[in-house]
Amino acid sequence: MDKIRVDERTALIVVDVQNDFCPGGALPVPEGDRVVPIINCYIDIFREAGAPIFFTRDWHPKDHISFKGYGGIWPPHCVQNTWGAAFHPALKVGEEDVVVSKGFERLKEAYSGFEGTDLDERLRRLCVERLLVGGLATDYCVKNTVLDGLKRGYRVFLLEDAVRGVDVKVGDSIRAVEEMVKSGAVKITLKDLL
Numbered sequence: 489m490d491k492i493r494v495d496e497r498t499a500l501i502v503v504d505v506q507n508d509f510c511p512g513g514a515l516p517v518p519e520g521d522r523v524v525p526i527i528n529c530y531i532d533i534f535r536e537a538g539a540p541i542f543f544t545r546d547w548h549p550k551d552h553i554s555f556k557g558y559g560g561i562w563p564p565h566c567v568q569n570t571w572g573a574a575f576h577p578a579l580k581v582g583e584e585d586v587v588v589s590k591g592f593e594r595l596k597e598a599y600s601g602f603e604g605t606d607l608d609e610r611l612r613r614l615c616v617e618r619l620l621v622g623g624l625a626t627d628y629c630v631k632n633t634v635l636d637g638l639k640r641g642y643r644v645f646l647l648e649d650a651v652r653g654v655d656v657k658v659g660d661s662i663r664a665v666e667e668m669v670k671s672g673a674v675k676i677t678l679k680d681l682l
Contacts, residue, residue: 503623508572544601547589600632622650
């Protein structure tokens with residue numbers, strides 16, 4: 489595969505790197521915080537190229553349908569305006585970057601950054617053709633964002649060095665990566681960028 493040159497038609501999608509998904513949070517992804525320094529390297533490359541950066545976040549009401557007390561499978565997490573919903577403090581979120589909130593309607597799940605948001609419209613307005621996707625968690629929100637990006641006709645690259653999975657069942661993350669690749673995503677790491 490040729491090296492990828494980041495340009496204004498390439499967007500970085502950073503998925504749900506929030507306190508609750510990192511060690512010490514309500515729903516920690518094992519080693520979730522380890523993605524932060526790598527994602528920051530991608531952010532630096534995108535900033536230098538003047539390419540767009542989007543940060544998705546779970547932004548749940550306190551009685552969200554995904555929570556155990558309301559019929560879901562997860563403990564309460566990423567409740568709006570709480571510490572747990574904030575981005576990891578070391579993540580380089582800039583004022584010029586776009587934050588996309590999802591899962592803010594009580595009765596709607598939203599694993600994908602495209603689900604119930606204006607992410608697709610924003611990308612189209614910028615004439616973006618390629619998405620580089622990393623973050624948390626490989627087997628849930630990253631997977632669903634990648635698959636939805638592919639369904640919408642984008643070329644999607646999975647940042648293999650900048651994702652971590654929950655692995656509720658052993659092997660979930662491996663299976664998620666296989667599904668993304670089978671659907672058309674390409675696995676890359678920092679060394680694949682020019």
